[in-house]
Amino acid sequence: MKKLEKDSVLLELKNLEKTFRQRKxxxxxxxxSGLSLKIMKGETFGLVGESGCGKTTAARTIxxxxxxTGGEIWFDGKEIGKLDEKEMKPxxxxxxxxxxxxxxxxxxxxxxxxxxREPLDIHNIGTDGSRRKRVEELLDIVxxxxxxxxxxxxxxxxxxxxxxxxxxxxxxxxxxxxCDEPLSALDLSVQAQIVNMLEDLKRESQLTYLFIAHxxxxxxxxxxxxxxxxxxxxVEQADSDELYSNPAHPYTKALxxxxxPLDKExxxxxxxxxxxxxxxxxxxxxxxxxxxxxxxxxxCSEEFPKMKEIGERHYCACHALD
Numbered sequence: 018m019k020k021l022e023k024d025s026v027l028l029e030l031k032n033l034e035k036t037f038r039q040r041k042x043x044x045x046x047x048x049x050s051g052l053s054l055k056i057m058k059g060e061t062f063g064l065v066g067e068s069g070c071g072k073t074t075a076a077r078t079i080x081x082x083x084x085x086t087g088g089e090i091w092f093d094g095k096e097i098g099k100l101d102e103k104e105m106k107p108x109x110x111x112x113x114x115x116x117x118x119x120x121x122x123x124x125x126x127x128x129x130x131x132x133x134r135e136p137l138d139i140h141n142i143g144t145d146g147s148r149r150k151r152v153e154e155l156l157d158i159v160x161x162x163x164x165x166x167x168x169x170x171x172x173x174x175x176x177x178x179x180x181x182x183x184x185x186x187x188x189x190x191x192x193x194x195x196c197d198e199p200l201s202a203l204d205l206s207v208q209a210q211i212v213n214m215l216e217d218l219k220r221e222s223q224l225t226y227l228f229i230a231h232x233x234x235x236x237x238x239x240x241x242x243x244x245x246x247x248x249x250x251x252v253e254q255a256d257s258d259e260l261y262s263n264p265a266h267p268y269t270k271a272l273x274x275x276x277x278p279l280d281k282e283x284x285x286x287x288x289x290x291x292x293x294x295x296x297x298x299x300x301x302x303x304x305x306x307x308x309x310x311x312x313x314x315x316x317c318s319e320e321f322p323k324m325k326e327i328g329e330r331h332y333c334a335c336h337a338l339d
Contacts, residue, residue, distance in 0.1 A: 027093055027193055027225050028056040028079070034087035035071075035078050035249075048074040050249045051088070053324070058192075061219065061226040063240030063257065065233060067272070071249040072229045073117075076195045079227070080114050081105050092193070110140060113186040117198040119178035123170040129156075129181055130166035136188045155184040159214065176207035180214070187218070195227045200235060208232075212239055233273060237261055242330070245269045248305035250321065255331040265333040267310045304336070312337035 035049040048071050056062045064072050077083045079090055081097075090098035097108060113136075116122040123132055130152050137148045153163045159180040170178055179199060186194055196215065200208040212235060218224060230236045236243060236257075243260045245253040245268065253266040264270045304310070307317040316336050324334045 025057050025059075026055050026091075027058045028227070029091040030054050030075070030079070030088065031091065032088040033075065033078065033085055033090065033098075035074055035083060036086040048249055049078065049085075049088075051321075052246075052249065052251055054244055054251060054254065056193075056225060056227060058225055059219075059223060060241040061228050061239055063236040063243040064227060064229045064246060065231065065236055065243060065272070066246035068231070070246045072246055073197055074249075075246075076114065076197045076227065076229055080112060080195060081108075106140075109136075110189040111191050112193045112195070113189065113191040114195040114197060115179075115182050115186050115199045117201055119175055119182050119199075119202060120170060122182050123178060125170050128167050128169060129173075132170075132181065133166075133185045133188055136185065140189065142189070151188065152184075155187055158187065158218070159184045174207075175203050176211065179203060179207075179211055183211075183214070183218075187222070190222070191224070193225045193227070195229070197229045198231065200230065200232065208235065215239065233261075245272065250305070251324065251334070252306070253333045254324075255328070259328065259331050263328070263331070265327055265331070265338060266335050267312055267337070268306045271309075310337075 030053055033049050033052040034047070036045050036047045038045055052071070052075060054062070064075070066072055074083065078085050081100075081102075085098045088098070089096055092108065092112065097105065100108075127135075130149075133152045133155055134148050137143060137151060142148070143151065152166060156163055156165060161177065161180055161184070165173075165177075170181070173181065179202075182199075199215075200211060203211065215226070216239060219226060226239075228236065228239055240257045243255065243257050244251050245260070245266065247268045253260065253264070253269045255263075260269070261273070264273055302321060303319060304313075304317040304321055307313045310317070312335075314336050322334045322336045322339075324332050325338065327333050327338060
């Protein structure tokens with residue numbers, strides 16, 4: 018894999034923050050707190066963590082569905098976090114998203130050809146004839162036929178609907194695609210087909226992926242590098258093989274132990290359940306894992322550790338490693 022050089026970074030998050038106002042009571046929930054990462058052109062960066070850790074919030078903030086509360090989002094050398102919708106529109110051609118729910122992502126009242134063609138219409142790309150031809154090309158690329166074009170979403174299986182979602186994401190020939198748990202609603206056999214297709218598309222179209230998932234074995238297969246999130250923060254980053262061979266953070270070990278049961282002894286951390294709940298809100302100044310961590314120190318309750326390099330291209334935020 019290439020070294021992470023400055024001119025090869027496509028996406029960079031710098032201390033990204035996102036706070037949501039609660040509907041009841043007027044309180045606030047901090048979903049992202051100081052999230053930082055770099056994604057290199059041409060790579061697949063896997064993002065893992067348990068439900069509620071902020072993975073999807075990060076994805077939606079990057080793509081512009083949510084506006085960041087703080088921090089910076091740099092895409093292809095340009096800071097985009099503060100752009101309004103009009104300023105973001107040209108960038109939509111370069112960055113697209115594949116959603117978790119392939120049925121919910123498609124308008125049930127629109128024919129498939131219209132759903133796939135919609136981005137071309139919005140950006141006024143090509144003629145009517147060239148748009149129809151592009152739709153046929155995209156259907157062929159994702160393994161469907163032009164005969165499917167006039168059907169509606171309910172007439173397709175989950176795997177086929179996800180292929181349609183991928184075709185729509187490819188319509189504008191983007192450089193960067195966020196895959197937000199695109200496999201979670203699919204059968205195992207279909208998951209493998211979708212992953213193989215995504216890998217083929219990456220090679221053929223020189224794409225860059227942010228691949229979000231909770232299936233760690235699948236993330237290992239498709240990713241070049243992996244970041245582990247916990248409670249809105251990044252706690253560990255490493256090359257895929259390195260992370261699975263030498264996990265450093267107690268949370269990463271616990272995650273691998275729970276999701277890869279065949280390797281429980283290798284990843285075991287003796288994590289215990291906390292006697293009391295974490296303070297209200299998802300992100301804290303302290304380490305959010307401290308009450309379940311067998312290696313916790315006094316300082317873990319006082320400040321969140323800085324991300325440190327502990328090996329070649331291997332970074333971890335943990336006071337126990339000091």
